[in-house]
Amino acid sequence: MDVRIIKNSIPAQYDSAIGDIVLQISEGNQKIGEITSKKYTLFYVDSNVREELAPDIIKYHIWSIRNLCPQLPYFYFTNCMIKNKNNVIIRLYRYHTVEKTFEIIYEVEDNISLYLHQKKTKIFLLDENYILIEHQYLKSNETDSYQGFLDFELFLYSMKEQRAFTITDDNFLQGGIFDIFPISKNICAIKIGYDLLEDRRFEKLKEKEIAVESIGFVNIKQMISDILVKQNNIFIDIVDQVKGGKTIPCFQVKDEYLIYSRVSRDGQEEVIYYNYNTKEAKACINTSVFELTDLAKAYISNGKPYILTETKKGLRLYNIIEEEIEWMFEKDSVLKELTDDWIVVEVKKKRLFRKAYSMVQVFQCSIKKVIVQERGHFFKLFHPKEDKLYLFIK
Numbered sequence: 001m002d003v004r005i006i007k008n009s010i011p012a013q014y015d016s017a018i019g020d021i022v023l024q025i026s027e028g029n030q031k032i033g034e035i036t037s038k039k040y041t042l043f044y045v046d047s048n049v050r051e052e053l054a055p056d057i058i059k060y061h062i063w064s065i066r067n068l069c070p071q072l073p074y075f076y077f078t079n080c081m082i083k084n085k086n087n088v089i090i091r092l093y094r095y096h097t098v099e100k101t102f103e104i105i106y107e108v109e110d111n112i113s114l115y116l117h118q119k120k121t122k123i124f125l126l127d128e129n130y131i132l133i134e135h136q137y138l139k140s141n142e143t144d145s146y147q148g149f150l151d152f153e154l155f156l157y158s159m160k161e162q163r164a165f166t167i168t169d170d171n172f173l174q175g176g177i178f179d180i181f182p183i184s185k186n187i188c189a190i191k192i193g194y195d196l197l198e199d200r201r202f203e204k205l206k207e208k209e210i211a212v213e214s215i216g217f218v219n220i221k222q223m224i225s226d227i228l229v230k231q232n233n234i235f236i237d238i239v240d241q242v243k244g245g246k247t248i249p250c251f252q253v254k255d256e257y258l259i260y261s262r263v264s265r266d267g268q269e270e271v272i273y274y275n276y277n278t279k280e281a282k283a284c285i286n287t288s289v290f291e292l293t294d295l296a297k298a299y300i301s302n303g304k305p306y307i308l309t310e311t312k313k314g315l316r317l318y319n320i321i322e323e324e325i326e327w328m329f330e331k332d333s334v335l336k337e338l339t340d341d342w343i344v345v346e347v348k349k350k351r352l353f354r355k356a357y358s359m360v361q362v363f364q365c366s367i368k369k370v371i372v373q374e375r376g377h378f379f380k381l382f383h384p385k386e387d388k389l390y391l392f393i394k
Contacts, residue, residue, distance in 0.1 A: 002388050004045055005374055009392040012041075014380035016067075016075065018097050020046040022382060022390065023053075023075055030058050032080060032088065033112050040077060042097075045390050053077070053095060054102055062090055062112075063121040068182045068220070069128070073097045076125065080112065088112045092123065092131075105159045106131055120149055124180055126220050131157045133164075134177050146204040150194060150211075152176040156227045165227055169234045175211030181253040183217070183276070189253050190236060191215045191260070196247035197292055202265050213248045214241045215260055217276070239274055249292060254300035255340075261296065263289050271296050273305040273320060282320050299338045302365040308335060315345070327363075336378040341365045342389075346378050360393050 012026040021042055028037030037060055040053040059077045067076060075095045080088040092106040115121075117138075124132040132154070139151040154167040154177070167173070175193030182188050193213030196202045201210075216238040226234045242248060242262060251260035258274040269286040284307055286296040297308035305320040306327075315335055317327035329335070329345050337344040343363040350356045362372035362381065376393035383389050 001371065003372055004388070004390050005372065006043075006045065006390065006392045007374075007376065007394070009379045009394055010041075011394070012379075014382070014392060016070075017382040017384045017390070018073055018075075019384060020044055020388075021097055022380075022392075024050075028059070032060060032082070034116055035060050035062060035112070038077075040075070054093070057093065057102075062115055063092070063123050065092075065123045065125070066180060067125045068180060068188055069125060069185075070182060071185065072128065074125075076123075083109060086111050086113055106133075106157055122177065124177070126156075126224060129159050130224050131159065132167075132177075133157055136176060141205055142209055146199070146201075148194075148199055148201065150176075156224065165230075167227055167234075168230055168232050169226075170232070171212060171214065172234065175213065178213075178248075179251070180218075183253060186220050188218050188220060189216070189251070189258050189276075190218050191248060191251050192236070193248075195249035197249035197263055197289075197295075200290070202247070207244050210244050212241060212243045215239050215248055215251055215258070239276075240272070250295060252298075255303050257300050257305060259298050259300065259305070261289075261298075263295075267294075269294075269296060271298050271307065273298070273300075284320055297335075301338055301343060302341050306338075317343075336360075337381050339381070340383060342381060342383060344378055344381050344391075360391070362389075362391060 010026055012024040015023045015025055021044055024041040024043055026039045028039045030037035037058050040059055041050050042053050043050050057079050060080055062078050065076050073096060077093050078090060080090045082088050087109055089107055089109055091104050093102050094105045095102040120136040122134040126132055135153040136149040137151040138147050138149060140147050152173055154172055156165040171192055178191040180188050180190045193211045216236045218236055223234055246262050246264050248260055248262055256275055256277045258276055260272050262270045267289045269289040271284050273282045282305055289295060299306045306317045309316045309318060314331045315329040315333050316325050319326040332348040333345045336346050341364055345361045347359045348356055349359055357375055358377055360374050360376055360378045361370050364371050372391060374393060379392040381391055
């Protein structure tokens with residue numbers, strides 16, 4: 001295993017890795033309204049070379065961008081140009097990491113003052129031609145006692161035709177898209193419907209105001225086809241569905257598992273580990289869940305489902321299938337990352353009459369050993385190839 005430790009890393013969002021290229025996103029020095037610009041830096045780890053991506057284009061995180069085709073060699077970013085007092089032209093760029101070229105794939109005129117407080121936009125890159133765009137707007141509840149991003153407008157955009165196609169499915173329009181994660185080249189996991197745990201919506205929305213929440217799988221090509229022919233019911237292979245009495249406030253895809261939580265009004269959480277290959281599910285119960293921060297910490301490591309618990313003696317990882325504690329970490333440990341075959345823990349080491357320091361430990365789950373132990377603060381871990389591991393610390 002070739003382990004590269006990158007010390008004195010800059011404070012940044014370490015977003016993606018394509019081969020040996022890591023994208024670092026840090027704060028810029030420009031502002032438009034309340035939005036601060038971002039600096040995109042491409043770090044070629046193997047050659048230890050950094051270069052700014054398209055330095056002449058000022059970048060802003062105006063939209064939330066989800067790339068559903070991670071196998072393609074692209075990074076995405078947005079820019080905006082002032083048109084008049086209130087309006088700007090927002091452009092979505094696609095950067096080719098091999099050819100080192102970029103192009104505008106979508107642009108729109110919009111009121112920049114709406115963003116952050118009155119409007120949000122999600123962008124889903126479905127393939128090399130189609131983009132799914134969702135606008136979220138503030139909406140008051142029936143009694144005017146609460147406002148949330150509960151009003152949705154969705155459409156499909158073709159880059160080749162430069163044309164938008166309105167989405168007419170009521171479930172999408174009433175509840176919006178919570179998130180989408182890629183599973184294979186053409187299959188994605190999707191959740192539609194806003195959750196009721198955020199802002200304690202259980203208490204603020206009446207039954208008739210609540211949208212159905214569904215979680216399942218979509219075939220991207222079929223979804224595109226359904227939208228193009230104005231199908232009112234976009235096909236989703238439903239795994240679970242709730243309304244009113246329960247909510248699904250989180251979900252993720254790890255290895256061959258769809259992990260999500262189902263929380264009832266009385267605060268009981270069912271953590272579901274659904275294996276989408278075997279179609280088998282495992283579950284565990286957590287109680288007193290009334291806010292997002294109360295949710296159980298669910299993980300998959302080396303193909304096994306775990307729950308993280310905190311004790312006076314330190315962190316414990318409980319194996320759901322074997323029903324036993326499999327990993328124990330010393331006191332003053334913080335779990336920083338758990339992905340694939342790797343667990344990253346940062347431990348605060350205290351010394352008598354001397355200043356405490358932090359130690360980053362990287363465990364390889366398959367062999368249950370520490371393979372890296374380095375002083376510093378953890379930023380990010382990448383495992384781009386079987387024989388390579390990149391650790392960013394400060």
